[in-house]
Amino acid sequence: MxxxxxxxxxxxxxxxxxxxxxxxxxxxxxxxxxxxxxxxxxxxxxxxxxxxxxxxxxxxxxxxxxxxxxxxxxxxxxxxxxxxxxxxxxxLISDVEIKRILVAQSIAAYEGKCPCPYTKTSNGSECGQRSAYAKRGGDEPMCFPGDVPADSVLAYRISLY
Incomplete structure (x- = not known):
């Protein structure tokens, strides 16, 4: 106890x-x-x-x-x-920087070819609506800082301890 x-x-x-x-x-x-x-x-x-x-x-x-x-x-x-x-x-790392790190980790963890709308395909065009981010129901990687929940920022900050 x-x-x-x-x-x-x-x-x-x-x-x-x-x-x-x-x-x-x-x-x-x-x-x-x-x-x-x-x-x-x-x-x-x-x-x-x-x-x-x-x-x-x-x-x-x-x-x-x-x-x-x-x-x-x-x-x-x-x-x-x-x-x-x-x-x-x-x-001393800012919340903005933590969000950037978490977005980058999320994209890196995605196993497909088009995680985010701004990801470039092999021919150089953007994934856009073909991205996993745009398709609801499957994998939903975090692609933008606004996608990162506050509790994820807090968990990351605590992990620094």
């Missing part, structure tokens, strides 16, 4: 972070992203004392007992400086 609660709280934290980033992706600063990733790291840590400033079960500060100060592979990120720059950059 305790693991379930921890897992749910971690998912909730990821969803909150993702929605905050999604809402403010145009204005999210590197500092804000680093703070969110630190909060997520601490929330997801499975031990009792992740960081020196966190409190132990008895209410005392973890201090020197924290996992952060021990040499271990599962050391949490406790301070913004601990977050790798590449991780921050991945989270």
């Amino acid at each position: 305790n693991k379930l609660i921890k897992a749910l709280s971690s998912l909730m934290m990821a969803a909150v972070c993702a929605s905050v980033l999604s809402y403010s992706s145009a204005s999210a600063s590197e500092v804000e992203v680093r703070r969110m990733l630190v909060a997520k790291s601490i929330a997801e840590y499975e031990g009792a004392c992740p960081c020196p400033f966190t409190k132990a079960a008895d209410g005392s500060k973890c201090g020197k007992r924290s996992a952060y100060l021990k040499d271990s592979a599962d050391k949490p990120m406790c301070f913004p400086k601990d977050v790798p720059t590449a991780m921050v950059a991945a989270h």
Whole structure:
């Protein structure tokens, strides 16, 4: 039961972070992203004392007992400086760019020759109404940013974590 609660709280934290980033992706600063990733790291840590400033079960500060100060592979990120720059950059990606990525993935995953109306055929003409996108009932690849549902953008953003 305790693991379930921890897992749910971690998912909730990821969803909150993702929605905050999604809402403010145009204005999210590197500092804000680093703070969110630190909060997520601490929330997801499975031990009792992740960081020196966190409190132990008895209410005392973890201090020197924290996992952060021990040499271990599962050391949490406790301070913004601990977050790798590449991780921050991945989270500063805009919703527009995520939609472009998801459209490209959708088109790449399509196995036929004409996924989208703007796809060129072997003779150079556009697929138009012959595309899978135009034909309802079969495969419906995402061809335009407007086709990407908000929950797919959120799921992609969460996957960056």
